[in-house]
Structures are given as structure tokens and as C-alpha cells.
Amino acid sequence: MFQRTVRSPVRFQGPGLHTAGHHEICIKPARVDFGVVFRKFAKDGSFEDIHASWKNTKDLPLCTCISNDQVSHVRTIEHLMAALYACEIDNALIEVQGSEVPILDGSALPFVEAILQVGVEEQSAPRRVHVIEKTFEVTEANRFIKIEPGEDEGLYVDLTISLAKIGMLRWAGTLSPQLFRDEMAGARTFGRLRNGFLAKLTRFKKDPICLGANTRSALVIVGDKVINRGGLRMPDEYVRHRVLDLMGDLMLAGCRFQGRITAESTAHRLNHQLLRKIFSEQA
């Protein structure tokens, strides 16, 4: 398997899930072994580059955020990173005007469709695959994620979540970019209507949350149902979105994994910690 990049630039714009406002990104082709780098522009035209790596995560709630210095950052990169997995992109320069990746419809599908439309180019070097040879686990209260050696090639994922009034949902299977495009990419992020109150509470804080959350950008749950017109895209859309989030986070490794993941109510923070464990033991 060879590394890949986008054939030509792809642009997106719109509000962010947490900051609302207006943000723009442009995904540009990049050379072999470049990885994924976010180039964040300031209003005066100056920029800084932030490598999409587990080394650069910043702990902000309900998203994956990367930062060089913990001050300037790019938020909510996970759905875009998941789309790069789906499209088998290894190398890309992502120019950002603003501080958050546009949320679009809350899934990875608009990114995937636009990238596939411009096309993907195979490059001259092989893709890095990391074969898991021992078990790594991160646990926090009722959440955990574990990766262990797998029997087959590729990555097997068994992920369970438990939602109040909805119950337990589980997805398990061997992931491939094709299956991910067909069955995961369209699953939208979700939250309860009470997150609207959280948004109000954090409105004037430096890092507000959920200001851009509404039925255009997320599944909004009331009781045991969503209030979005048209309802769910698939009966287990919530757990499929969690698989999407996980794959987006794993892209911060800069390689693909061969192994077996078991996770229960995992969160971005735990996913980042898992990568830290895998690679710090390597060093």
C-alpha cells in the first residue's frame, strides 16, 4: 500500500461546532512523508504550522484539539481526520482561517465526498503500518480502551457506548477505508438538548462549547429520540459516530494500525492517551 495525497485543493467553510462563527479550511496536496499539518493563519497573514500528531493534543472538552504552545490551537479536527482515513490520505497541508474545522453536517461525509470528487493521488513511498505486538490499555472510571495484537491483517474494532434512556449500543467488525466510507462516514455527532444550556454558560469564556450545535450540525437528542427532521440515518448512528471519532483520533498516530481494539464509552482524551502509551513505550 502506497501513501496518498489529494490531487488538488479542496475547500470547506462554515461554523464550528463549539465556536460557531465562520471558519475556512483548504486541504492541499503534500509530498511523501509530510503527514497531516494544519497551517493556521492569523488575521495579519502570518501563520503557524501544527502537526496533526498525538504529541500536540490539547485537552479541550468534546473535541480533538491540536496546539503547538497550548495557546493558539485548531479545534474539532476529528471528523476531517476520519475523512482522511476514509479517503486513504496520508499527506496533506490543511490551511485554516479561524480556530476550528467547520462542522458541516456533523459527520465526515461532506469531506469524503468532496475529496473523492477532486481525486486522490498515489505516491511513491509505502504507507506506514504499525503492528501491535502487546496490549495497551487506558481506563478512567467507567470508560476504557484497549489495543492488543490481532489475528488478521487490518484493524478490528469492538466499541460499546451506553446512552441514558437509549441503552447500550455496540459496533464490532474489521474496518477498511471502503467499509468506513460506506457505513461510518455519514454518522453524525450527537448531544442532548441540555448542551444548549452548556453553550449559554460558556458563551463568554475563552473556549466556549457547543455554540454551533443545532439540528443542522448534530443529532439533537430529547428523551430517547432525536428531534432532527428525518430522524437517524441508521438505527445505530450514535455508536457508528463514536467509531468515526476513534478512527479520526487514531490518524494522529501518522500510521495505520494492525491489531484489535476493544472500547467502552471511550472519549477523545482516552484515545489520545492510548496513542501516547503505545508510542512512549516504543521510544
Ligand SMILES: [Zn+2]
Ligand atoms: Zn465526533
